[in-house]
Amino acid sequence: MDLVIFILPALAAAAFLIVAFYFFVSRDTDQYRKRIDDRLKQLVQERGGASQREMQLLKEELLSTVPVFHRAMIRFEIFNRLQETLRQADLKITVYRFMSYSLIAGLLAGLMTFFFTGSLMAMFLVAIVVMIAPLLWVLNKRRRRFNTFLEQLPDALELMVRSLQAGHSFSSALQMVATEMPEPIAREFGKTYEEQNLGLNIKSALENMCERVPILDLKLCVTAVLIQREIGGNLSEVLRNISHTIRERFRIQGEIRVKSAQARLSGYIVSALPFFLFFWINLVNPDYMKSMYEHPLGFYILGGGMVAQVIGWLIIRKIVDIEV
Numbered sequence: 001m002d003l004v005i006f007i008l009p010a011l012a013a014a015a016f017l018i019v020a021f022y023f024f025v026s027r028d029t030d031q032y033r034k035r036i037d038d039r040l041k042q043l044v045q046e047r048g049g050a051s052q053r054e055m056q057l058l059k060e061e062l063l064s065t066v067p068v069f070h071r072a073m074i075r076f077e078i079f080n081r082l083q084e085t086l087r088q089a090d091l092k093i094t095v096y097r098f099m100s101y102s103l104i105a106g107l108l109a110g111l112m113t114f115f116f117t118g119s120l121m122a123m124f125l126v127a128i129v130v131m132i133a134p135l136l137w138v139l140n141k142r143r144r145r146f147n148t149f150l151e152q153l154p155d156a157l158e159l160m161v162r163s164l165q166a167g168h169s170f171s172s173a174l175q176m177v178a179t180e181m182p183e184p185i186a187r188e189f190g191k192t193y194e195e196q197n198l199g200l201n202i203k204s205a206l207e208n209m210c211e212r213v214p215i216l217d218l219k220l221c222v223t224a225v226l227i228q229r230e231i232g233g234n235l236s237e238v239l240r241n242i243s244h245t246i247r248e249r250f251r252i253q254g255e256i257r258v259k260s261a262q263a264r265l266s267g268y269i270v271s272a273l274p275f276f277l278f279f280w281i282n283l284v285n286p287d288y289m290k291s292m293y294e295h296p297l298g299f300y301i302l303g304g305g306m307v308a309q310v311i312g313w314l315i316i317r318k319i320v321d322i323e324v
Contacts, residue, residue, distance in 0.1 A: 079095050088212060089141045103131060106130040113127075149184050154243040157240070157242060157243035161236045163176050164236040188213055202229070217246050221239070264317075267320065
């Protein structure tokens, strides 16, 4: 009990110190962003002006709006990859802020857990889960954005085909997709169009789009365009064939999902059944599970069971996830 009384104020003090440190180091970020905007405006005026979209492209490389943290974080590849993940998820937040919010949320959640349970193990487990949860949410948002992009890609290719057949240039076709199509494909094609307006060659601009949206179908389109620009040929016919291929793959994937629906539903039921029974038994007969909580190895057995259930669910998901 004395240990609990000592640790709790210490952890609370650490949490408040971390929050205070965060606000201290980020107090001048508004002035720093204003200086960046002024400097960029001065640079683009020298080249004849630039749009707001071009201005945003020049500022997306910052890992943190605090210069000292940006210089420290840019040396590590993991922060650069996290920045790319946040950008692919279309989140307007720096790596520094994302990590700060995650750490603070995990620390506060851990302190609250320790306050109500008095268990250091539970505190660390909750803190780790809360710190990882934002990253999992970002990855899920990134995956859904990629799926939406892939669904819009055939329509965008058809629009480019009609634009090319009408006599427009390839750059004009990119601009048409950026203005006529919905998000997120409009934004990515718009970035490509703006990058080549800033002086980047079309090959590098298309390759940058593949890095921002690492989808196999998009890489196929970009490769076809680059080959056509090297050896010539009917680009509109190539894009039409790629669009048809993508639509056919969607059709085959739909048929596979229909035929594997029973297996996927069985996997969900089998994975959820132990958790449902555990909570139901605790609700109707709490004394039945009391020995599990009181035994020293009870929590380890429960943890091992949960890990085994998650591994089993991942295996079932991998079996029914048939790629085309």
